[in-house]
Amino acid sequence: MSSPHAFPEIDDHGLLRFLTCGSVDDGKSTLIGRLLHDTRAILADTLETLAATSRRRGLDGVDLSLLTDGLAAEREQGITIDVAYRYFTTGTRKYIIADAPGHEQYTRNMVTAASNADLAIILIDARRGVQTQTRRHAYLAHLLGIPNLVVAVNKMDLVDHDAEVFARIRRDFLDFAAWLGIEGACFVPISALHGDNVVERGPHLDWYRGPTLVELLECAPSAQGTRPDVFRCPVQYVCRPRDSADPALHDYRGYMGRVESGAIAVGDAVMALPSGRTSRVRDIQIGGVGQPEAGPEQSVTLLLEDALDISRGDLLVRPDQAPAPRRELEAHLCWLAERPLSASRHYLLRHTTREVRARVAAIEHRIDLNALTHQPATELGMNDIARLRLRLAQPIHPDPYASNRATGAFVLIDESTNDTVGAGMIL
Amino acid sequence: MTTLTPSRTRTLSHLDWLEADAIHILREVVGQCANPVLLFSGGKDSICLLRLAEKAFRPAPLPFPLLHIDTGHNYPEVLAFRDERAAELGARLIVRSVEDSIARGSVVLRDPGESRNRHQSVTLLETIEAFGFDACIGGARRDEEKARAKERIMSLRDAFGQWDPKQQRPELWSLYNARTHPGENIRAFPISDWTELDVWQYIRRERLALPSIYFAHYRPVVRVGSRLRPVTPLTPAREEERIETLRVRFRTVGDITCTAPVASEADTLEAIIAETAAATQSERGATRFDDHTSESSMEERKKAGYF
Incomplete structure (x- = not known):
C-alpha cells in the first residue's frame, strides 16, 4: 500500500x-x-x-x-x-x-x-x-x-x-x-x-x-x-477443537504458550516437563500461520509428532537443556500484603503457568533496604525483602532468576483472599 | 536435529510485540477462568481485540462468546457491523439492552433523553450474574485516561462490579492472577499497553474492516464549545443552534449522546494514521462529553462498575 x-x-x-x-x-x-x-x-x-x-x-x-x-x-x-x-x-x-x-x-x-x-x-x-x-x-x-x-x-x-x-x-x-x-x-x-x-x-x-x-x-x-539462549515455553492452554465441523481438526492438538527464551524450529526435539517425555516439533503456528521457527516473546502454538499427555502448567524445553526438578527453593521474596507472611500457612506458588502449594521452611535473613545489611527475622511485613527457603508440595522446574527472569520468578497467592501477596526470585 | 543459533539481535516490531503480548493475556484468561466473555461493540478497539482472539485460538473457534451491552443509542451501521462480524466468525453473540434494565426497574432515568452510557454498568452486571461469567475481556487502553493508566491488566471487581484502586492486586512479570471468589469477576484488558496510534496501525496491518463512520463523511452537526455534536433524532439541534454539514469522522464510537465526531478529511486508514500521529487533542478529550464533568470522572465511574 x-x-x-x-x-x-x-x-x-x-x-x-x-x-x-x-x-x-x-x-x-x-x-x-x-x-x-x-x-x-x-x-x-x-x-x-x-x-x-x-x-x-x-x-x-x-x-x-x-x-x-x-x-x-x-x-x-x-x-x-x-x-x-x-x-x-x-x-x-x-x-x-x-x-x-x-x-x-x-x-x-x-x-x-x-x-x-x-x-x-x-x-x-x-x-x-x-x-x-x-x-x-x-x-x-x-x-x-x-x-x-x-x-x-x-x-x-x-x-x-x-x-x-x-x-x-x-x-x-x-x-x-x-x-x-x-x-x-x-x-x-x-x-x-x-x-x-x-x-x-x-x-x-x-x-x-x-x-x-x-x-x-x-x-x-x-x-x-x-534473554538467555535456552529454549523455555510454558504451556498456557491446549487447543483441541474436537467439536469443530472440520474433520481434519479432530486429531488436532496444539500446545499454546509464549516462548520465554531461546528459539525453536520445526524438526527440533522437545521434552515436556514434568513427564520427561520427548517428541519433535511438527509445526509451529503464530496467529494460525505455519512458521519454520519461533523466538523469544512470540506467542506460539506447537504441534508435536507424538501425542504426549501435556496440559497447562507443563514446560516445553530441549531434552539436553532440561532444568532439574526442585521441591525446595532458595529465593529472595518481596512481601506485598498488609497481613504478614506466616510460616505456619500454606500459600499457592505460581511459577510460569504452574501452581503448587508452598510453605516457608525458614527465613534466612531480612534485608535492611537502607543500610543494605542482613538482619535476622521471623516475620515479614509489607515491603520487606528477605532471603528464605520454601518447601513445595510438587516439584517445579525453574531456572535461577539471575539467568532467566521468566522461569526464575514466582508469585505467592493467599488462597483465602486470592490476593497476590509475595514476589519471589529463585536463587 | 536442526541447530538454530538464536539471533541475539532479533527484535520484534512493536506491533508484533503488542500482538504476542495480547495473545498471551487472552490465553491466560482462558487458561485460568472457567467462563469468560469478550465484550464486542463493533468499535475499533474491540475489533482489534476480536482479531487478536481469532489469532490466539486458531484453528479452533473462539473459546468464549461475545457480549454487547446496547444502550439503545448506538449508530445502526455499527450494530449492523457488529452482527456481520460475529456471524462471519461463527461466534455466539449475546446482546443485552439497557432498555431491558429500564423495563425491569433496575435502571431509572432522571430524564428520558439523558446519556445511557453510565447505565451500561447495571446491565453488564445483570448479564454477568445471569450467565455466571467470571471474566470479561475488554478493549480498554491505559493511554485513554489517567485512572486507566493505573489499572491492572487483570482487574478484580467485587460482586457489585466495583473497582477499588487501593486494593489492586500487584501484577508482576507475566504472572497474572485471575482468581475470583463466587460473585466476583475479572476485567481483563489485553490491549492495555496499546495507544490510539498502535490500534490504527494494527487495523491497517491486519486489513481489518471498520464501520463506515470511522472514515470522513458529511454529517449535520452543531458546534458545542470546541466539540461537534452530531444532529440525530436523539440529539436534535436546539432552536438557537446552527446546523452545519461538515466532513467528519469518529475517533471513538459509543453511545450517540456522548460521543462526538471530529472535523476530518481522512477517508483512508493511511490518512487517519497520519492525523492520529499529528493529533493535538486526546481521543477522549476531543470526543467524549462524559469525561469532563470533573477531574476524576472516569475513576468515579470505574469504582461504580463501569468498564
Missing part, C-alpha cells in the same frame, strides 16, 4: 519498557512530563488542563509533574501511590514507562514496576548526590534483574552545570555499584525542568559529549536481546 502521507514508521527498533526510580523531590514527575512533552506525546488539550490546574494551585507556568498524578486519592495527598504506565514514541521505537513512587513504603510498587522493565532510570538530585534512596533503588533494580541502568543526574541547573559535581556523583555511584555487583551503568547530566539532555541537548552542558537520555533509550537492547 502506498500512501501520499508521511508515515510514522516505528517498526525498526521495537519496544522498550523502562522504569523511572526517584521521588518527586528528585524531579521524577518533571522528567516524565519532559519526555512526554518533548516527544510530543502530550496533546494540547491535556496540556491546557495541566496549565489550568497549575494556575489554580498558584504555580508559574505549566507544572509537568501534574501529568503523572492520577487518582483522586493521590491528588489529595500530593503523592503517587500506585504504578502508572505512560507511553510515547520517538518515531523509531515505542516506549512504555512504568512510573513507580519512590518512597520506602512503596517498595512493592517499585518491585512490581521493575519486574517487566528492560531498563531503569535512576534519578539523582545533583545537589544531594548519592543518597540512601539511590542505593535502595539501585539495589532493587539489580535484584529484579533489570539489564540496563541509566543514572540521570538531574537539576544540573541548580549546581551551575558544574562538570565536577557530575563526575563526583558518577564516582560515588560506581563505587557503590561495584560493591553490589552491578556491572555497569550509563550516566547523563540533565535538567528535566529546562529539558537539557533529555530529548534536546540544550546549551548549558556543552562539556558533556555523551548521548542524551533519549539517545540512551534509543540504543538500549530490548528484552529479546537480553
Whole structure:
C-alpha cells in the first residue's frame, strides 16, 4: 500500500519498557512530563488542563509533574501511590514507562514496576548526590534483574552545570555499584525542568559529549536481546477443537504458550516437563500461520509428532537443556500484603503457568533496604525483602532468576483472599 | 536435529510485540477462568481485540462468546457491523439492552433523553450474574485516561462490579492472577499497553474492516464549545443552534449522546494514521462529553462498575 502521507514508521527498533526510580523531590514527575512533552506525546488539550490546574494551585507556568498524578486519592495527598504506565514514541521505537513512587513504603510498587522493565532510570538530585534512596533503588533494580541502568543526574541547573559535581556523583555511584555487583551503568547530566539532555541537548552542558537520555533509550537492547539462549515455553492452554465441523481438526492438538527464551524450529526435539517425555516439533503456528521457527516473546502454538499427555502448567524445553526438578527453593521474596507472611500457612506458588502449594521452611535473613545489611527475622511485613527457603508440595522446574527472569520468578497467592501477596526470585 | 543459533539481535516490531503480548493475556484468561466473555461493540478497539482472539485460538473457534451491552443509542451501521462480524466468525453473540434494565426497574432515568452510557454498568452486571461469567475481556487502553493508566491488566471487581484502586492486586512479570471468589469477576484488558496510534496501525496491518463512520463523511452537526455534536433524532439541534454539514469522522464510537465526531478529511486508514500521529487533542478529550464533568470522572465511574 502506498500512501501520499508521511508515515510514522516505528517498526525498526521495537519496544522498550523502562522504569523511572526517584521521588518527586528528585524531579521524577518533571522528567516524565519532559519526555512526554518533548516527544510530543502530550496533546494540547491535556496540556491546557495541566496549565489550568497549575494556575489554580498558584504555580508559574505549566507544572509537568501534574501529568503523572492520577487518582483522586493521590491528588489529595500530593503523592503517587500506585504504578502508572505512560507511553510515547520517538518515531523509531515505542516506549512504555512504568512510573513507580519512590518512597520506602512503596517498595512493592517499585518491585512490581521493575519486574517487566528492560531498563531503569535512576534519578539523582545533583545537589544531594548519592543518597540512601539511590542505593535502595539501585539495589532493587539489580535484584529484579533489570539489564540496563541509566543514572540521570538531574537539576544540573541548580549546581551551575558544574562538570565536577557530575563526575563526583558518577564516582560515588560506581563505587557503590561495584560493591553490589552491578556491572555497569550509563550516566547523563540533565535538567528535566529546562529539558537539557533529555530529548534536546540544550546549551548549558556543552562539556558533556555523551548521548542524551533519549539517545540512551534509543540504543538500549530490548528484552529479546537480553534473554538467555535456552529454549523455555510454558504451556498456557491446549487447543483441541474436537467439536469443530472440520474433520481434519479432530486429531488436532496444539500446545499454546509464549516462548520465554531461546528459539525453536520445526524438526527440533522437545521434552515436556514434568513427564520427561520427548517428541519433535511438527509445526509451529503464530496467529494460525505455519512458521519454520519461533523466538523469544512470540506467542506460539506447537504441534508435536507424538501425542504426549501435556496440559497447562507443563514446560516445553530441549531434552539436553532440561532444568532439574526442585521441591525446595532458595529465593529472595518481596512481601506485598498488609497481613504478614506466616510460616505456619500454606500459600499457592505460581511459577510460569504452574501452581503448587508452598510453605516457608525458614527465613534466612531480612534485608535492611537502607543500610543494605542482613538482619535476622521471623516475620515479614509489607515491603520487606528477605532471603528464605520454601518447601513445595510438587516439584517445579525453574531456572535461577539471575539467568532467566521468566522461569526464575514466582508469585505467592493467599488462597483465602486470592490476593497476590509475595514476589519471589529463585536463587 | 536442526541447530538454530538464536539471533541475539532479533527484535520484534512493536506491533508484533503488542500482538504476542495480547495473545498471551487472552490465553491466560482462558487458561485460568472457567467462563469468560469478550465484550464486542463493533468499535475499533474491540475489533482489534476480536482479531487478536481469532489469532490466539486458531484453528479452533473462539473459546468464549461475545457480549454487547446496547444502550439503545448506538449508530445502526455499527450494530449492523457488529452482527456481520460475529456471524462471519461463527461466534455466539449475546446482546443485552439497557432498555431491558429500564423495563425491569433496575435502571431509572432522571430524564428520558439523558446519556445511557453510565447505565451500561447495571446491565453488564445483570448479564454477568445471569450467565455466571467470571471474566470479561475488554478493549480498554491505559493511554485513554489517567485512572486507566493505573489499572491492572487483570482487574478484580467485587460482586457489585466495583473497582477499588487501593486494593489492586500487584501484577508482576507475566504472572497474572485471575482468581475470583463466587460473585466476583475479572476485567481483563489485553490491549492495555496499546495507544490510539498502535490500534490504527494494527487495523491497517491486519486489513481489518471498520464501520463506515470511522472514515470522513458529511454529517449535520452543531458546534458545542470546541466539540461537534452530531444532529440525530436523539440529539436534535436546539432552536438557537446552527446546523452545519461538515466532513467528519469518529475517533471513538459509543453511545450517540456522548460521543462526538471530529472535523476530518481522512477517508483512508493511511490518512487517519497520519492525523492520529499529528493529533493535538486526546481521543477522549476531543470526543467524549462524559469525561469532563470533573477531574476524576472516569475513576468515579470505574469504582461504580463501569468498564
